[in-house]
Amino acid sequence: MSFKKPCYIWDPLLISQSDRLPAVPFRASMVNDLLTAYELKNNLQVIRSTPASYDDLKKFHSELYLDHLKSFHELEEDYMTNDQDEEYGIGYDCPPISNMYELVSVVAGGSITAAKCLLLGITNVAINWCGGWHHAQRFGAEGFCYVNDIVLAIEKLRLKFKKILYIDLDVHHGNGVQDAYKLSKSVFTLSFHKYEPGFYPGSGNIDDVGSLTGKGYSCNFPLHAFYTDKTLVNAFANVFPLVNLKFEPDAIVMQCGADGLVSDPHGGACLTDQGYITCLHKVLATEKPILLLGGGGYNHPNAARLWTKLTAVAAGVDLDDNIPEHDHWPKYGPDYILSIQPSLTKDLNTEQYINECISQIKCNLELLDTKTAIYLPLKRKQDQEEDIKIDSELKIVEKQDSGKGNLKKETRLKPVKAQLVPEKDNKADVYDFQD
Numbered sequence: 001m002s003f004k005k006p007c008y009i010w011d012p013l014l015i016s017q018s019d020r021l022p023a024v025p026f027r028a029s030m031v032n033d034l035l036t037a038y039e040l041k042n043n044l045q046v047i048r049s050t051p052a053s054y055d056d057l058k059k060f061h062s063e064l065y066l067d068h069l070k071s072f073h074e075l076e077e078d079y080m081t082n083d084q085d086e087e088y089g090i091g092y093d094c095p096p097i098s099n100m101y102e103l104v105s106v107v108a109g110g111s112i113t114a115a116k117c118l119l120l121g122i123t124n125v126a127i128n129w130c131g132g133w134h135h136a137q138r139f140g141a142e143g144f145c146y147v148n149d150i151v152l153a154i155e156k157l158r159l160k161f162k163k164i165l166y167i168d169l170d171v172h173h174g175n176g177v178q179d180a181y182k183l184s185k186s187v188f189t190l191s192f193h194k195y196e197p198g199f200y201p202g203s204g205n206i207d208d209v210g211s212l213t214g215k216g217y218s219c220n221f222p223l224h225a226f227y228t229d230k231t232l233v234n235a236f237a238n239v240f241p242l243v244n245l246k247f248e249p250d251a252i253v254m255q256c257g258a259d260g261l262v263s264d265p266h267g268g269a270c271l272t273d274q275g276y277i278t279c280l281h282k283v284l285a286t287e288k289p290i291l292l293l294g295g296g297g298y299n300h301p302n303a304a305r306l307w308t309k310l311t312a313v314a315a316g317v318d319l320d321d322n323i324p325e326h327d328h329w330p331k332y333g334p335d336y337i338l339s340i341q342p343s344l345t346k347d348l349n350t351e352q353y354i355n356e357c358i359s360q361i362k363c364n365l366e367l368l369d370t371k372t373a374i375y376l377p378l379k380r381k382q383d384q385e386e387d388i389k390i391d392s393e394l395k396i397v398e399k400q401d402s403g404k405g406n407l408k409k410e411t412r413l414k415p416v417k418a419q420l421v422p423e424k425d426n427k428a429d430v431y432d433f434q435d
Contacts, residue, residue, distance in 0.1 A: 154166065
C-alpha cells in the first residue's frame with residue numbers, strides 16, 4: 001500500500017463543541033493546539049468535519065433518544081433532570097447541557113467524516129481525536145458518552161469494507177460498541193482494559209465472546225490494576241496477530257483512549273505513550289485502512305501528549321521532546337516534555353496470569369466460523385436500500401480513476417478559501433467534502 005498523508009479531521013465547530021463535553025472541558029482545543037504547535041498539520045491532509053445528519057445518527061441511535069436530545073435548548077443552571085431524562089441516560093455521568101442535539105451531531109460527524117476519507121481512498125489512515133465515545137447505547141447516553149460515534153463510523157465503513165476489526169485500548173471496556181455488534185460476524189471487537197469488581201462498566205470478562213450468530217466475534221483481555229507498557233504490549237503482541245489472521249479484516253478502527261496513561265484520575269493503569277505507540281506500529285504494519293479515534297483521557301496534558309505522538313507515528317514524523325511554546329504550554333510543567341514518564345507502582349498482572357489469558361483467548365478464537373455468511377444486525381430495510389444507492393455512487397467515482405488505482409481528490413474535495421481558515425491553522429491546506 002503506497003503511503004498517503006493521514007487525514008486529520010478538524011473544524012472550528014468540531015473543536016468548540018467537543019470543548020463543551022462535561023467530562024473533558026476544553027480538552028479538544030488543547031490537543032489541536034499541541035498538534036499545531038508541532039506543525040504536524042504540514043504532514044497531514046486536514047479535512048473539514050461535517051456534522052452528522054439525523055439520518056446518519058439514526059443508523060444506530062433510536063429516534064426516540066435523538067428526539068429527546070432535541071428538547072434540550074438553552075438550559076438554566078438550576079435545571080433538574082426528570083424521569084424521562086434519566087430513562088435516556090441523561091443524569092449523573094452524562095449531565096444535561098444546552099443544545100445537546102447539536103453537540104451530538106457535530107461530534108458524530110467528525111468520525112463519519114473520517115470514515116468517508118477511507119471509503120474514498122483519500123488516505124490509508126484517518127484521525128479524529130474528538131471521537132471515540134464507546135459507551136453510548138442505541139437508546140441512551142452512558143459513561144460520559146452522549147453518542148456512539150464509533151458505531152456510526154463503522155456503519156459508514158461497511159459500505160465498502162465488509163469486515164471491520166474494532167480495537168479498544170481505553171482503560172474502560174468498550175461496552176457500547178461490543179453490544180452493538182454482539183450478534184455480528186462482520187465486526188470483530190477486541191478490547192484490552194482494566195477489569196475489577198466495581199470498576200466501570202463491569203463488562204468485558206474473558207468469557208464474554210459475543211452471542212448466538214456473533215459468538216466468537218468478541219475478544220476481551222481483562223487486566224488487573226496498574227498494568228504497564230510491558231503487560232499491554234505482551235498481551236497485544238500475542239492476541240492481535242491471531243485475531244488479524246483468523247478474522248482477516250478489510251479495515252481497522254482503533255480507539256486510543258488515553259485514560260490508561262499513568263496518573264489519569266479515572267484510570268488505574270500505568271501506561272506511557274510507548275505502550276500505545278508499540279500497539280499502533282503493529283496495526284499500521286497490516287497496511288489495512290485504519291481509523292484512529294480518541295476516547296477517555298482525563299489528564300488533559302497527557303491526552304494531548306499521547307495523541308500528538310500517535311499522529312506523528314502515523315505521519316512518519318519524529319518530534320522534539322521539548323514541547324514548543326504556545327498558549328497551553330504552561331500546563332505541561334514542570335518538565336515541559338512530550339514523553340510520559342512511567343510510574344513506580346507495582347503492576348498487579350503476573351506473567352502467569354497473562355499467559356493464562358492468552359491460552360484462554362486462543363481457545364475462544366476457535367469459535368470463529370469465518371465461512372458462514374456475514375450477518376448484518378444493524379441494517380433496517382430502508383437503510384440497506386439507501387446504502388446500496390450510496391455504494392453504487394462510490395463505484396462510479398472509483399471507476400472514473402480506475403487507471404491510477406485511487407480516487408481523484410478533486411472529485412470529492414475542494415480547498416477552503418484562505419480567509420475561512422483560522423490564523424493559527426493557515427500553514428496547512430484545509431479541504432471540504434463536496435456533496
